[in-house]
Amino acid sequence: MDAPQGSRRRRRADVTEIELVGGIERRELHLAEHDPAWAGWFADHEARIRGALGDTALAVEHIGSTSVTGLAAKPILDILVTVADITADEDYVDPLVTAGYVLRVREPGHRLVRTEQRDVHVHILETGDPAAIDYLLLRDHLRADHADRRLYEDTKRELVTRDWSDMNAYAYAKTEIIESIKARARARTDASPDPSV
Template sequence: MTGELTPEEITTFSDAPAPPGRTPWVIEPRVEEIQIVDPDPRWPERARALMDRIRDALGDRALAVEHVGSTSVPGLPAKPIIDLDLTVADSADEEAWLPALEAAGFVLTVREPWWQEHRCLKPSPGGANVHVFSPGTPELVRHRIFRDWLREDEADRRLYADAKRRAASEAAAQGELMMEYNARKAAVIREIYQRAFRAAELLKE
C-alpha cells in the first residue's frame, strides 16, 4: 500500500499555506450551502461512471483511479460530492493529461504546485472532485488508509459524521467557503488518522 514512502512521510501532514502572492484557485470558489445528507446507495455507481469517463479519456495515462472520501464509505453521511483520486505519471505535466480531460468535460479548478503538485478538476455536470497526483504522493496513501479505516470502524464513522454535521452547520451560519468547513473538522480528522495509522503499524503506540 505504501510503496517506497516511509512511515514518517505518510504520517506527517504539511499545512503550509500558499506562497506569498500565489493562490491555489484557477477558478475562484463561491459561497454555497454545505449539506450533509444521509448515505446514498447510488454514490458508488456515480463514482464508477466518473471513473469510466476518466479512463476513456486518458487510456493508460490514468495509472489509477480510486473512489475516496466520505461517499466511498458505506453508511457514512456526507456531502453528495464524489471524490476521486487520479494518479498520472506526472501531475505537474498538465499537457500530458489535462487537455484530454477538458475535452471530456472536466474543468481545472485548483492548482497547487507547492503541495504535492496537487490539481483538482470538476466534471460537467458537477457533483464531484477529481484530485490529480503523481505516483508515490503521500496524500494518495493517506486517503486510502482513512477510507479503509472508516469502512471498518463504526465508532469513528459516528465520530466523523457528528463532526461533519457540526462543521457544516457552523460554516453555513457564518457564510463560509468549503475551505473553512474543512478546517472546522480538521482536528477530528487528524484524531481518526492517528488511530488508522497505528492500526496500519505506521505509528508506534
C-alpha cells in the same frame, strides 16, 4: 515500490503558487444519508476518466465520504487519480477538460478538476504522494471502524450547521478530527500482522 518523489523524472518544475480558478465560492452545505447509488456514479466517472486518460491514469479510486457505506456525506463525489508526473498537466488536465471536466485548482503537487455542476471533484496527485496514501488510509479505516465513522459523521453534522465563507474553510475545520482518525488508522495498520510472515 514507488520511487521517492525527489528522485522522479519530471518534465518541468511544479507550480509554486495556488491557482484557484474562479476564485472563492460560497456554497450551501448539507449532508445526505449514504446512497448506494454513489458507487454506480463513481463507476460511470471512473470509465469516463479512464477513457480520457488511458494509461496516464495509474489509479482511479473512489475516496471521500461517499465512498464509505453507512456514512452521511455531502452529495459530492470525490475521486483520486494518480499519475506518474504531476507537472505534465498536458497529459491529464487537457484530456479531462475535453471529457467535460473543468479545471478548478492547480497547486504544488495537486490538481483538481470537477464537473460543471460541481458535484464531482477529481483530485490528481502523483503516485506515491503521501496525500494520496492518506486519502486511501482514511477511506479504508472509516469503512472498517464504526466508532471513528460515527465520530466523523457527528463532526460533519455539527460543522454543516455553521456559516462558511467557502468549501475550503469547511474542509479546514475538519482537519483536526481527520488527523486524529488517521493517527489511529496508522497505529492499527502498524499493529496488523505482516502478511508476508
